[in-house]
Amino acid sequence: MTKILVKQVKSQINCPLTQKKTLVALGLKRLGQSVEHDANPAILGMVNKVQHLVSVVETK
Numbered sequence: 001m002t003k004i005l006v007k008q009v010k011s012q013i014n015c016p017l018t019q020k021k022t023l024v025a026l027g028l029k030r031l032g033q034s035v036e037h038d039a040n041p042a043i044l045g046m047v048n049k050v051q052h053l054v055s056v057v058e059t060k
Helices: 019-026 041-049
Strands: 003-008 033-038 056-059
Touching: 003 041, 019 041
Parallel strands: none
Antiparallel strands: 003 033, 003 056
C-alpha cells in the first residue's frame, strides 16, 4: 500500500476547532512535525480537510 508523509507547515492558530482536531487525529501536534500514514480514503479525507496547513509527499 502507498504511504504518504504528512508535515505540518502552517500554524493551527485561528483555525476552526474541527481542523485542530483533525491535525491531532493525524498525529500532528506542533509546527514542523512529520508523520507517515497509509494512503487510505480516511487519511486522504483528513489531509484534504487541512490541506492549507500541511504538505504531503508520497513515499514507498
